[in-house]
Amino acid sequence: MDRKISDRIRYVGVNDHSKVIFEGLWPLPFGVTYNSYLVIDEKIALIDTAEADFSREYLSNVREQAEGRPVDYLVVNHMEPDHSSLMKEILDIYPDIRIVTNAKAVPMIRGYYGITDNIIVVKEGDSLSLGDTALTFFMAPMVHWPETMVTYLAEEKTLFSGDAFGTFGAVDGEIKDSGARLCGWLGETKDCFPAFSDEMTRYYSNIVGKYGQTVQAALKKLSGLEIKRICSTHGPVWEKHVPDVTARYDMLSRYEAERGVCIVYGSMYGNTEKAAKALAAELAKRGVKYSLHNLVTENVSYAYRDVFKYDTIAAGAPTYNNDIFPPVYNFMYGVSARLVRNRRFFAFGSYTWAGASVTLLNEMAGKLGFLLISDGQSFAQGYSADKCDMASAAELMI
Numbered sequence: 001m002d003r004k005i006s007d008r009i010r011y012v013g014v015n016d017h018s019k020v021i022f023e024g025l026w027p028l029p030f031g032v033t034y035n036s037y038l039v040i041d042e043k044i045a046l047i048d049t050a051e052a053d054f055s056r057e058y059l060s061n062v063r064e065q066a067e068g069r070p071v072d073y074l075v076v077n078h079m080e081p082d083h084s085s086l087m088k089e090i091l092d093i094y095p096d097i098r099i100v101t102n103a104k105a106v107p108m109i110r111g112y113y114g115i116t117d118n119i120i121v122v123k124e125g126d127s128l129s130l131g132d133t134a135l136t137f138f139m140a141p142m143v144h145w146p147e148t149m150v151t152y153l154a155e156e157k158t159l160f161s162g163d164a165f166g167t168f169g170a171v172d173g174e175i176k177d178s179g180a181r182l183c184g185w186l187g188e189t190k191d192c193f194p195a196f197s198d199e200m201t202r203y204y205s206n207i208v209g210k211y212g213q214t215v216q217a218a219l220k221k222l223s224g225l226e227i228k229r230i231c232s233t234h235g236p237v238w239e240k241h242v243p244d245v246t247a248r249y250d251m252l253s254r255y256e257a258e259r260g261v262c263i264v265y266g267s268m269y270g271n272t273e274k275a276a277k278a279l280a281a282e283l284a285k286r287g288v289k290y291s292l293h294n295l296v297t298e299n300v301s302y303a304y305r306d307v308f309k310y311d312t313i314a315a316g317a318p319t320y321n322n323d324i325f326p327p328v329y330n331f332m333y334g335v336s337a338r339l340v341r342n343r344r345f346f347a348f349g350s351y352t353w354a355g356a357s358v359t360l361l362n363e364m365a366g367k368l369g370f371l372l373i374s375d376g377q378s379f380a381q382g383y384s385a386d387k388c389d390m391a392s393a394a395e396l397m398i
């Protein structure tokens with residue numbers, strides 16, 4: 001991989017094709033990157049580090065790209081361990097390095113790694129000269145942790161954005177978006193943004209989704225900067241697609257979605273599943289976009305992706321212990337935890353002797369401020385179109 005982003009910026013991150021589950025929760029069918037960068041001037045600054053499992057490869061990248069010169073500064077934009085785990089190893093190689101971060105990160109650096117010395121604390125708008133160039137720091141709390149900040153290199157119009165504008169997916173070929181390919185992508189596109197698009201939405205909805213308000217605040221703050229390149233901590237370096245990725249984050253953080261239906265369901269003996277599939281078929285007949293997620297067998301991250309993508313949620317659950325079938329209840333909890341708003345909602349599900357799930361799903365949706373498109377479809381025992389009218393439901397979703 002060509003690691004030269006520009007004369008002054010080098011990519012020293014790593015591709016992870018091995019990790020199966022990110023944060024112990026989210027599958028990685030296409031892998032993930034841990035991005036880190038060197039800014040080379042009279043002084044050299046390293047922006048963030050990488051995940052611990054990649055120490056040998058990562059440290060080799062740093063040494064090679066620094067071309068034998070010592071690294072003077074380690075800028076810590078974000079303390080989550082996928083970006084900070086190799087701080088001690090960097091300090092071992094460069095004992096005179098100074099850590100540059102903000103006050104909220106200092107106790108985290110001590111708590112995670114026992115490091116207390118050689119720390120320069122910066123605040124909003126502070127700059128650090130590297131020679132001909134300077135790094136400027138802007139606080140971006142809760143994008144995605146409270147200590148998060150971003151670093152701007154004005155001479156290159158480059159934003160080192162931390163997790164913001166990041167995406168799941170290891171990057172094949174080049175790291176720049178003009179030549180990057182999503183690992184394992186089978187699509188025909190030669191343009192990487194469509195390939196990364198769904199994984200970016202899945203990354204945002206699962207990792208950052210709760211923090212729409214603070215993402216909006218950060219976007220507003222950064223709107224005054226001229227940005228021609230975004231170097232985030234995950235995914236390609238964005239140049240060609242800077243407008244696309246900023247528009248995507250703006251839309252997602254405002255909880256705006258396109259017309260379409262995210263159908264989720266759990267099923268014990270297949271009756272609620274038949275209803276879910278009947279709804280999908282009726283939507284297909286009417287040309288309405290939809291996705292279908294079995295929450296018993298599929299990781300919920302894909303459903304959360306589509307909750308952020310589509311403006312309608314159709315949730316199907318049998319009644320279980322006079323309550324909502326647990327996987328669907330857990331899904332609704334996650335929707336609530338992400339503070340999702342401005343959605344239409346439709347509930348359906350089967351019961352055997354007493355129906356409760358549809359009423360309870362509607363109550364949960366009502367508390368979230370969702371618009372109920374009907375009272376839902378609750379049916380006893382086996383599914384049939386007579387007992388569960390999905391054609392009418394689909395009409396309401398057009």
Ligand code: FEO
Pocket residue numbers: 078080082083144145163233234
């Ligand atoms: Fe990729 Fe919030 O760390």
